[in-house]
Amino acid sequence: MPPVAVREAVGVASIDEATGLGLDRADLVRLYRQMLLTRGLEERGSTLFKQGRLPGSFYTGRGNEAASVGVASAMRDGDVAAPLHRNMGVHIARGAEPWRLLCQYMGRDGGATRGRDSNLRSQDLERGLIAGVSHLPGILPTATGAALAFRISGQPRVALGWFGDGASARGDVHECMNFAAVRRLPIVFVCDNNQYAYSTPTNLNYACEHLADRATSYGFEGVVVDGTDVLAVYREARAAIENAREGGGPRMLELVTLRMDGHAIHDDASYVPPELLAAWRERDPIGRFDAWLRSHAAVTDEETATLADEVATAVDEATSLAEASPWPDPATVSDGVYA
Numbered sequence: 001m002p003p004v005a006v007r008e009a010v011g012v013a014s015i016d017e018a019t020g021l022g023l024d025r026a027d028l029v030r031l032y033r034q035m036l037l038t039r040g041l042e043e044r045g046s047t048l049f050k051q052g053r054l055p056g057s058f059y060t061g062r063g064n065e066a067a068s069v070g071v072a073s074a075m076r077d078g079d080v081a082a083p084l085h086r087n088m089g090v091h092i093a094r095g096a097e098p099w100r101l102l103c104q105y106m107g108r109d110g111g112a113t114r115g116r117d118s119n120l121r122s123q124d125l126e127r128g129l130i131a132g133v134s135h136l137p138g139i140l141p142t143a144t145g146a147a148l149a150f151r152i153s154g155q156p157r158v159a160l161g162w163f164g165d166g167a168s169a170r171g172d173v174h175e176c177m178n179f180a181a182v183r184r185l186p187i188v189f190v191c192d193n194n195q196y197a198y199s200t201p202t203n204l205n206y207a208c209e210h211l212a213d214r215a216t217s218y219g220f221e222g223v224v225v226d227g228t229d230v231l232a233v234y235r236e237a238r239a240a241i242e243n244a245r246e247g248g249g250p251r252m253l254e255l256v257t258l259r260m261d262g263h264a265i266h267d268d269a270s271y272v273p274p275e276l277l278a279a280w281r282e283r284d285p286i287g288r289f290d291a292w293l294r295s296h297a298a299v300t301d302e303e304t305a306t307l308a309d310e311v312a313t314a315v316d317e318a319t320s321l322a323e324a325s326p327w328p329d330p331a332t333v334s335d336g337v338y339a
């Protein structure tokens with residue numbers, strides 16, 4: 001396949017265009033609710049950490065809600081995803097139970113790893129979620145392997161693997177992209193370019209204009225998408241996923257956002273210029289979609305207030321359930337552990 005040019009994806013202009021993407025009004029409201037729930041859970045997690053009720057650390061994907069929810073909503077049952085520490089929205093959009101996600105962060109028995117790991121390293125194969133690992137992007141070869149398995153067994157399934165702008169410089173990313181291109185694997189590479197890798201800005205991270213430029217040099221298409229625009233993300237993710245399912249091989253999505261919190265809760269991100277943060281605050285993904293829904297889908301103040309109440313209740317319930325979940329029994333500490 002000849003390489004094609006990187007193109008900038010622009011927003012979805014009308015409700016008709018959204019309907020053409022297979023999203024009816026209820027679907028649009030669902031996307032909005034999932035973004036609200038993602039943010040609500042992350043805000044609660046940060047508060048619980050500060051109150052000493054959540055051990056370890058806490059990472060948020062603030063600013064990434066549209067990117068995560070938009071991609072995961074374009075997946076179909078049977079597809080698999082290997083999301084990372086900023087992708088709570090992927091778990092939410094795939095139907096993860098909020099209280100279990102909090103349990104995972106809190107080291108409780110109700111979490112996916114039953115207290116053996118933390119963060120979003122939650123395996124949930126029923127929902128097609130492969131647990132991430134700490135060394136980034138060490139899980140990308142696993143997602144690529146899943147795509148190879150789908151290819152060999154002739155199953156019409158697609159794998160998605162995430163990596164950040166920082167992780168994009170690692171060898172695993174290049175090896176996976178090259179292998180997937182050569183074998184035309186059904187995989188979508190999702191790069192969350194949030195402009196900082198811990199404190200390293202993009203100009204110290206890569207020298208090409210777009211990270212998606214790299215896809216063309218491997219022999220497949222790269223698309224740069226505004227990661228704060230949930231419908232543009234959904235449209236490009238859906239196109240990439242269905243292209244892969246139909247045998248068109250891999251595609252890379254570069255979702256451009258700004259990491260709106262520190263690397264994790266201990267980090268005040270004072271190295272990020274305040275004017276940059278202020279500019280991206282104006283492009284808040286939830287605020288943008290709220291405005292779009294009001295002007296294109298006649299969503300009212302009452303509806304958004306009801307949704308906000310529902311989400312607040314869901315977050316409260318998740319917190320209560322997580323705090324009621326027992327600590328793991330120390331006698332089981334080696335159960336399910338490989339070595």
Ligand SMILES: Cc1ncc(C[n+]2csc(CCOP(=O)(O)OP(=O)(O)O)c2C)c(N)n1
Nearest residue numbers: 086134135136164165166167194196197198
């Ligand atoms: C192989 C490896 N090196 C270093 C780290 C330490 N580390 C954790 S997150 C991070 C920054 C990652 O930046 P990026 O890939 O852009 O993702 P982001 O955290 O910005 O979403 C680093 C250096 C790690 N987890 N794995």
